[in-house]
Structure formats: structure tokens, C-alpha cells
Amino acid sequence: MAMRIVSGIQPTGNLHLGNYLGAIRNWVRMQDEMPADGECLFFLADLHAITVHNDPAMLAANIREMAATIIACGIDPARAILFRQRHVPAHAELSWLLNGTARIGWLNRMTQFKEKSGKNREGASVGLFAYPVLQAADVLLYQATHVPVGDDQKQHLELARDIATKFNADTGTDLFTLPDPIIPPAAARIMSLRDGTAKMSKSDPSDASRIALTDDADTIAAKIRKAKSDADALPATAAELADRPEARNLVGIYAALAGVTPDQVLATHAGQGFGSFKPALADLAVETLSPIRDRLLTFRADPAELDRLLADGAARARTLAAPTLAAAYSALGL
Ligand code: ATP
Ligand code: MG
Secondary structure (H helix, E strand, C coil): CCCEEEEEECCCCCCEHHHHHHHHHHHHHHHHHCCCCCEEEEEECHHHHCCCCCCHHHHHHHHHHHHHHHHHCCCCCCCCEEEEHHHCCHHHHHHHHHHCCCCHHHHHCCHHHHHHHCCCHHHCCHHHHHHHHHHHHHHHCCCCCEEECCHHHHHHHHHHHHHHHHHHHHHCCCCCCCCEEECCCCCCCCECCCCCCCECCCCCCCHHHCCECCCCHHHHHHHHHHCCCCCCCCCCCHHHHCCCHHHHHHHHHHHHHHCCCHHHHHHHHCCCCHHHHHHHHHHHHHHHHHHHHHHHHHHHHCHHHHHHHHHHHHHHHHHHHHHHHHHHHHHCCC
């Protein structure tokens, strides 16, 4: 069977270097490494986004911003199928059919629901509880062979496989393909520029803590210049950075941008202080991020083109989804 990867991401605004190096760049790599007979489907999980409170105007803006960012970062809508979940109603339809298969006991074991609902379990939306069933529909709909999963998503993919197995058994079919996990190659975890022990995040109140994908060259250079560091020179190995979180983060960012290991960065920069390492890091960051920013600004100026690309992706996704949805209805006697 040809390889087919399906992956979704929730639409958010204010995207930063951590989102690029830790998430979006993995998609670009999967796209670039996909054999010619395979297919990547990437979608904006806008139906998942409404399971928690959202401001409608903000959500609409974030969906466009996220789509523009993904394409700007290197997803090619001519190669990968990029679309909004909401534009392919088969996701919601199959999700409902699978609600007949999934067991309450299975969902009760999902640790992410426990974390997200916290102490207010009774006040959480039904959608938040059923979220993993929609995720199962997202991938089973396309007969995905592979699904990239971080640690926090392993349990949901296991659930999708359980749902597929039970559906096939209950209906006496072999309708659904059981997708295998792809564990992304040690995704970079980028820390705050103000605190090497805190994750770089869009919700950090300090703008100086993160490099936004919309920052211009001067802003990037200034943020790196002011980034928290220490007074020591860089050591020869990454192991020696264990107790220097800020230094470790800056070396880690350099390594992730250059596509090498921290040890390789140190092999060429050992002995340098931050007075000379920071400008080198700033140059590399600007070189990588400037073309992304330029493309992002182009899409912001031309939302109609962005909408056209998303509509085209959705049309291709609907075509791929149709036979599986029809077969699922028919397997259930509907
Ligand atoms: P929030 O602070 O609201 O949680 P965030 O900045 O963490 O926002 P998310 O929308 O939660 O961003 O994450 C989107 C994707 O980016 C996820 O796949 C997440 O793992 C990844 N990501 C987020 N922050 C980082 C980071 N600092 N380093 C690496 N990957 C990250
Ligand atoms: Mg987060």
C-alpha cells in the first residue's frame, strides 16, 4: 500500500520559532521525503478548535494566519493536500458514525481530557470529551498508513486503532486501515529567550521571550542580542551545558536552524563567548526566517489567493474521503 500521512494542527495566531522548529518543519520534511506514489494530507483542525472557548473573529483570523504560515514555511499546496477540516464535512460525519463504535470507558482513560478539563470535568464540553473520536475520523477517513505523533498524542492514535479494529470486526469488513505512528525525529524544543527553563510560547506575556515568524531582521537580531545568556565561553561538548539552560537553549536553536547536533555546533564554536556567538546565531536566524516572513506578508496582502489554495486542497481531500465515508455508511446499514 502506498504511504499516506495525515496530520492536523490547531489554528493559532502569533506563531513563533518554537512552532516552526518543533512542529511545522516536521511537516515540510515529511512532504519532502514522501515517495512519488505517496500522499501527505495536512489540515487545520478548526473543528477541534471549537471544543474550548473561542472568540469567533479571532478564530477566523487565526485560521488564515496559520494557513499562510504553513505555506510560507514550505508546505507546497501543489504537492501536499492542505485544507481546513471544516471544508470536508466527511470528518464530522464519520466522527458521528464512530461515536457508535467508541466506548465511554475508552474515552474515560484519555489523559489529555483529564488534563484539559482539570477540576471542571462536569463543565467541559462534550466535544472536548469526544475529541479523540474526531481525531480517529480524521485519519481513518483517508486510510492513513502513518500518523506523526508526539508523546502527548500516542494514546489517541492507539484509540484510533482500537476504534478501527472494532468497527471492522462489528461490521465484518476490513474497511479501515490501521495507521502506524511516526515518531518525529527528536523535535527541537525551543525555550524562552528570557528564561532557559521555560518553553518558548505564544502565551508568554513578554514579546522578548520569543521570535515571532513575523519579526523583521532588526527585531530578530535585537531579541537575540538581548537574550539571557551567561558570562562563560562555550564548551566543547553539549554535555557540559547541562547546568547552563540559557546557553544550552541558544546552542540548541543554532543547531535546529542549521540542521546539525549541538555537539556539531560546539565543535566549531567552542571557546567563543556570547559576544561573538550571538551575532552568528542572529545571522543564521535571519537567513532562515526572512524568506518565511516575506511569503507570509505576501499572503496577508492577498487573502483571496490563500482561500483559493485552501478551497483547492479541500476539493482534493473530499474526493479522497468520499469512498471511505460511503463504505462506512453502507457497512452500518445506513
Ligand atoms: P500555548 O502557550 O498557548 O500552549 P504554544 O506556543 O505552546 O502555545 P501550541 O499552539 O500549543 O503553541 O503548539 C503548536 C505546535 O508547536 C505543537 O506541535 C507544539 O508541540 C509546538 N511547539 C510549541 N511551542 C514549542 C517550542 N517552544 N518548541 C518546540 N515546539 C513547540
Ligand atoms: Mg502549547
